[in-house]
Amino acid sequence: MNWRRIRTVFRKELVDALRDRRTIISTIIVPIILFPLLTIGFGAVAAKAVKKMSQETPSVMILGAEYAPDLAAQLATNRAFTVTKPRANYVAEINDKQLRAAVEIPPGFEAALLAGNAPPPEIKICHYASEMRSEFAVRALQKALLDYRDQIVAKRLRDKGMNSDVLRPFETLQQNVASAKKVGGNLLGGLVPYMLILLCLVGAMNPAMDITAGEKERGTIETILASPITRLELVLGKFFMVLTMSLCTTVISLLSYGLTFSLPFFALRELTKSGPVSLDLSLGSVLSLFVLVVPLAIMFSGLLLATSVFAKSYKEAQSYVSPLMALVIIPAVAVMMPGVDLNFSLAMIPILNVSLVCKEVLSGTYHWGLISIVFLSSCGYAAIALSLAVHFFKKEAVLFRS
Amino acid sequence: MIAADRLVKTFRDRKRGEIRAVDGVSFQCQPGQIYGLLGANGAGKTTTLRLLATILQPTSGTAQVAGFDVTTQPGEVRARIGFLSTATALYGRLTARETIEYFGRLNGMDEELLQQRATALLELLELSQAAHGRCDKLSTGMKQKVSIARTLIHDPPVMIFDEPTLGLDVMSARAITRFIRECRDRQKTVLFSSHVMSEVEKLCDRIGILHQGKLLAEGPPAELKARAGVADLEDAFVRIVEGLQ
Ligand SMILES: Nc1ncnc2c1ncn2[C@@H]1O[C@H](COP(=O)(O)OP(=O)(O)OP(=O)(O)O)[C@@H](O)[C@H]1O
Numbered sequence: 001m002n003w004r005r006i007r008t009v010f011r012k013e014l015v016d017a018l019r020d021r022r023t024i025i026s027t028i029i030v031p032i033i034l035f036p037l038l039t040i041g042f043g044a045v046a047a048k049a050v051k052k053m054s055q056e057t058p059s060v061m062i063l064g065a066e067y068a069p070d071l072a073a074q075l076a077t078n079r080a081f082t083v084t085k086p087r088a089n090y091v092a093e094i095n096d097k098q099l100r101a102a103v104e105i106p107p108g109f110e111a112a113l114l115a116g117n118a119p120p121p122e123i124k125i126c127h128y129a130s131e132m133r134s135e136f137a138v139r140a141l142q143k144a145l146l147d148y149r150d151q152i153v154a155k156r157l158r159d160k161g162m163n164s165d166v167l168r169p170f171e172t173l174q175q176n177v178a179s180a181k182k183v184g185g186n187l188l189g190g191l192v193p194y195m196l197i198l199l200c201l202v203g204a205m206n207p208a209m210d211i212t213a214g215e216k217e218r219g220t221i222e223t224i225l226a227s228p229i230t231r232l233e234l235v236l237g238k239f240f241m242v243l244t245m246s247l248c249t250t251v252i253s254l255l256s257y258g259l260t261f262s263l264p265f266f267a268l269r270e271l272t273k274s275g276p277v278s279l280d281l282s283l284g285s286v287l288s289l290f291v292l293v294v295p296l297a298i299m300f301s302g303l304l305l306a307t308s309v310f311a312k313s314y315k316e317a318q319s320y321v322s323p324l325m326a327l328v329i330i331p332a333v334a335v336m337m338p339g340v341d342l343n344f345s346l347a348m349i350p351i352l353n354v355s356l357v358c359k360e361v362l363s364g365t366y367h368w369g370l371i372s373i374v375f376l377s378s379c380g381y382a383a384i385a386l387s388l389a390v391h392f393f394k395k396e397a398v399l400f401r402s
Numbered sequence: 403m404i405a406a407d408r409l410v411k412t413f414r415d416r417k418r419g420e421i422r423a424v425d426g427v428s429f430q431c432q433p434g435q436i437y438g439l440l441g442a443n444g445a446g447k448t449t450t451l452r453l454l455a456t457i458l459q460p461t462s463g464t465a466q467v468a469g470f471d472v473t474t475q476p477g478e479v480r481a482r483i484g485f486l487s488t489a490t491a492l493y494g495r496l497t498a499r500e501t502i503e504y505f506g507r508l509n510g511m512d513e514e515l516l517q518q519r520a521t522a523l524l525e526l527l528e529l530s531q532a533a534h535g536r537c538d539k540l541s542t543g544m545k546q547k548v549s550i551a552r553t554l555i556h557d558p559p560v561m562i563f564d565e566p567t568l569g570l571d572v573m574s575a576r577a578i579t580r581f582i583r584e585c586r587d588r589q590k591t592v593l594f595s596s597h598v599m600s601e602v603e604k605l606c607d608r609i610g611i612l613h614q615g616k617l618l619a620e621g622p623p624a625e626l627k628a629r630a631g632v633a634d635l636e637d638a639f640v641r642i643v644e645g646l647q
């Protein structure tokens with residue numbers, strides 16, 4: 001093997017790729033803007049929407065207020081919603097999202113309360129299920145109604161000479177004992193590895209297709225094959241370039257991700273530090289993520305070269321590579337499902353294993369045994385993918401497909 | 403020199419079944435000679451040249467190029483040939499000079515010599531002006547010149563050109579043929595394929611007529627015409643090709 005020739009191919013392919021707009025966009029621009037855009041943009045939009053909705057005072061209607069003047073008076077002064085005049089077409093108004101909810105009080109409600117008659121009277125809350133602003137109104141109404149019920153209960157107990165404490169023999173209290181880092185890891189754990197793995201593939205995709213199928217399509221490969229370079233050297237030169245691009249994308253996206261959280265004007269770090277959730281990444285966890293992604297990048301590079309060298313044109317290569325993308329997304333998404341945690345057999349499944357380790361590392365857990373299994377099995381898959389690419393490059397029927 | 407010995411190449415095609423693209427081709431081409439492979443579309447010219455350039459492996463038979471066997475010593479053969487494929491295919495995003503340098507390095511040339519020869523070749527082919535522009539901005543004729551410069555950067559003793567003037571205008575084609583002649587004068591072995599009779603007739607010392615993978619006739623142009631009993635090479639070609647059918 002002649003390393004000078006491998007270096008020559010590597011350098012030429014790199015120069016060539018860096019002059020290709022498609023590659024620049026997918027390898028450098030997309031990873032730079034993706035993370036800030038996703039975390040900040042998406043987060044801000046969601047927060048704004050939720051804020052706007054919770055700020056709105058929902059308008060509600062009370063039907064049959066005359067059967068419960070006491071309750072109606074309490075509801076009318078509640079600041080969580082505004083009570084509007086009763087109208088007959090309230091159902092239609094709720095459906096049209098004009099009205100958020102309506103309370104139907106049955107006839108003789110207050111009289112029944114005073115008499116303490118069984119069965120207890122029922123108040124109906126009409127709402128628009130799954131419509132968030134309607135749900136807000138329902139929650140506020142429910143709280144007001146329960147408060148009223150508590151008042152009635154307390155009064156009845158007082159009448160019987162009892163204290164309302166008898167109804168609360170004990171209290172429950174929730175306390176989060178997971179460290180803020182773990183909570184953050186669980187939240188991010190799904191998203192970050194998914195994005196990293198996807199970008200690792202996306203970064204390698206264009207260059208890999210361009211220097212195999214693209215080169216076949218343009219007819220430049222023939223002259224290379226007639227030069228003294230061996231097929232193995234040629235594949236390795238190309239492979240190192242694709243790998244470089246893939247790792248570049250990964251590093252750029254990690255950097256952009258880190259900056260998103262540490263630059264003052266993004267302020268996301270400050271926001272999350274004080275809360276119960278930390279979205280902070282330590283240098284250690286970033287480095288571990290990178291080390292774990294390297295064998296994955298090797299595997300993707302080999303696999304992309306092997307699949308796209310089969311194609312006669314860039315277009316054809318795209319149609320082979322798209323299903324590969326779906327194949328990568330599935331295990332990456334699987335990690336986001338609850339209950340999927342790293343164990344010995346999952347450590348052998350390519351892509352999924354790396355996502356799982358990334359998730360653990362982000363939440364500060366390091367199972368070194370499993371991590372080394374994941375690393376080794378990824379290296380194994382990487383070796384298989386690379387030798388597949390070498391094998392195809394040596395086949396006439398693949399290079400000169402008619 | 404080039405010596406093909408009963409070369410056979412078959413392809414398996416899903417629709418057409420087995421194709422004998424090259425079917426027992428033998429010929430010799432000496433240093434200081436231009437040998438022209440003449441044939442219609444699909445005659446097997448490209449396949450023959452690819453076999454000699456070790457891009458494809460022969461199904462049977464063998465060939466010696468510059469004293470090395472194409473099947474057992476392909477690396478040695480490739481180091482001694484300049485191969486030009488049919489299309490004027492260049493890396494569009496590289497400059498002319500980068501392209502030439504790339505092939506020089508692939509051929510293991512020493513950097514100083516490479517720079518010297520690159521400059522000289524660019525000058526010889528009147529490419530100095532365009533040397534630092536991207537290849538995709540060049541005209542077809544210029545591209546072909548860059549292609550040729552790239553195949554010759556390592557000064558190979560054997561040159562294999564597949565339809566070097568295809569798609570070129572008269573002036574560009576003339577520049578190329580003049581250049582091929584100069585290579586012969588420097589005692590190189592030149593093998594090229596074409597289906598343009600006039601070009602082959604003017605340029606070649608020997609001609610091989612290829613038809614459906616078989617070499618039907620071979621010899622100097624004058625001899626081929628005399629054997630067919632006609633004054634025109636095109637007539638001779640048609641007679642030889644039809645004589646078989
Ligand atoms: N990789 C391949 N797979 C299958 N068949 C092929 C392959 N390459 C060439 N052929 C077939 O072999 C025959 C000879 O092709 P070749 O390209 O050598 O002809 P040619 O003389 O160069 O023709 P042209 O003037 O069109 O360039 C043709 O029938 C062609 O279809």
Ligand SMILES: [Mg+2]
Binds near residue numbers: 564
């Ligand atoms: Mg041809």
